[in-house]
Amino acid sequence: MTLAQAFADQAESCSQMGSPFMGRLLRILASQWPQSSALGQKFAGFEGDIGPAGHSLPLRIAGGLHALVLNGTAPELAAVYPPNNASTADLETNVLHALHTHEKFLLDWTDSAPQTNEVRRSAALIAGARVAAQHFDLPLTLSELGASGGLNLMWDHYALDIHGHRFGPTVPALILTPEWKGALPPDIGPVIAQRAGVDLNPLDPQAGADLLRLTAYLWPDQPDRLRMTRAAASVMTAPLAQGDAIDWLATRLAEAPRGHLHLIQHTVAWQYFPAAAQARGRALIEATGAKATADRPLGWLSMESDGDTTGKVGAALTLRLWPGDITLDLGRADFHGRWINWTATP
Known part of the structure; x- marks a missing residue:
């Protein structure tokens, strides 16, 4: 090219x-x-x-x-x-x-690759985590791969509004209003007990230079994205590690506490991992899932491109849960979270 x-x-x-x-x-x-x-x-x-x-x-x-x-x-x-x-x-x-x-x-x-933190993707995470909580009603240990500035780790501080139905806190840092098709997500509010993320180059959205980098990659004629990113940055508290995502995840999986649902999440990140890292990560998650128990369950929530071009170009929303190795097709979402076609069965 x-x-x-x-x-x-x-x-x-x-x-x-x-x-x-x-x-x-x-x-x-x-x-x-x-x-x-x-x-x-x-x-x-x-x-x-x-x-x-x-x-x-x-x-x-x-x-x-x-x-x-x-x-x-x-x-x-x-x-x-x-x-x-x-x-x-x-x-x-x-x-x-x-x-x-x-x-x-x-x-x-231009020495560094673009780095964004599209906070509107949290709409899919809010809905997907509610499905996971419906299966395992336990506090969440949340782990994000490719977290960038960590803004999507803070989705419990945001509200999701679907045709006037509000999911989330009474006083949210921001309100997400995607074009939504399908049934409503479960009316169960997950509680995040622990959260952390990893990135090769984690950014601090509360630091001037890093916030500039995050906001510069938002498109200039879309001021709502800029406003939401700054609002999300104001509540960012999650710890972020710098390093290889799969190495970090191995430690997180080993240390996940009993009495919590350990939910792994990533949005438009996995597809950029090298093939060897993807294979290693998948094997690690599946091996840990095979040992999961009812008081130490595991979830894997992803929003990633699957190459489907038969309809609107976007990402597949998938949730896997253990024990039982249940795979749920939750629907599809716009890469920037503008729309969600939710196909999960109520």
């Missing part, structure tokens, strides 16, 4: 996911990318997949440009970013100017 094609493909994907501004920006970069610049030479040196399942170069540079707007160092760029309704010609002029003027910042910024 050429860089121009990667920009064009990402532009189409962002447009389909409700961000016309990102579509415009990435199409400008597809046609006007400064190949002879230091940035151009850096990007030309990447090998392998440069699209969203690999190095994700289009989103790296788009996130860097948005960071310049958010941190106030590029007022000329902010002038053509939402909520301003700039012409495509003005946007192109100012973006190309920013690529040149702020090249040093962008060279440093």
Whole structure:
């Protein structure tokens, strides 16, 4: 895949996911990318997949440009970013100017892959955890793989509103309102007794530089995502470890207390683990599940792409529970949590 094609493909994907501004920006970069610049030479040196399942170069540079707007160092760029309704010609002029003027910042910024923490995915976690609690009504020990900034570990602080039915705390940090199709989730509120997460590069959403990184990868014409991320960051208390997810999980599984349902969760993270890590993780979870008991049950709640393109592009929601090795197909969800097609039987 050429860089121009990667920009064009990402532009189409962002447009389909409700961000016309990102579509415009990435199409400008597809046609006007400064190949002879230091940035151009850096990007030309990447090998392998440069699209969203690999190095994700289009989103790296788009996130860097948005960071310049958010941190106030590029007022000329902010002038053509939402909520301003700039012409495509003005946007192109100012973006190309920013690529040149702020090249040093962008060279440093694009060293790291994009890192988001899409808090709207918590809508699926809230619903899925209620199904798990319906089977095992015990306090939860919650473990998240690929936790990023840990915001989706805090889903018990958020409310899920489905057609006026409210699930969650009376005074939530934020309210999630996905387009919901299907039956309502169980009316049982899980209690999280312990929670922790792991990531190769965990971010502290209450620290300025890390919060900037999380919010820069939110799309500029979707201010609700920015507002919700900041609201979620205000209640973040979960400990996050840095390291290999499967090594960390092995310790968590061994130390899980009796009298708790140990619920493993991950959203659009497992698919990025190397195949060997996936196989090792699956074997570890299944071996632990085979030894699970009624007073020490295990759950595995996932929201991951399964390649299904027959309907709306999104992720499969799956819950496995032990003892018994029960696999429940809960439905499908938009990658950003905008909609959930819930198929779980009441």
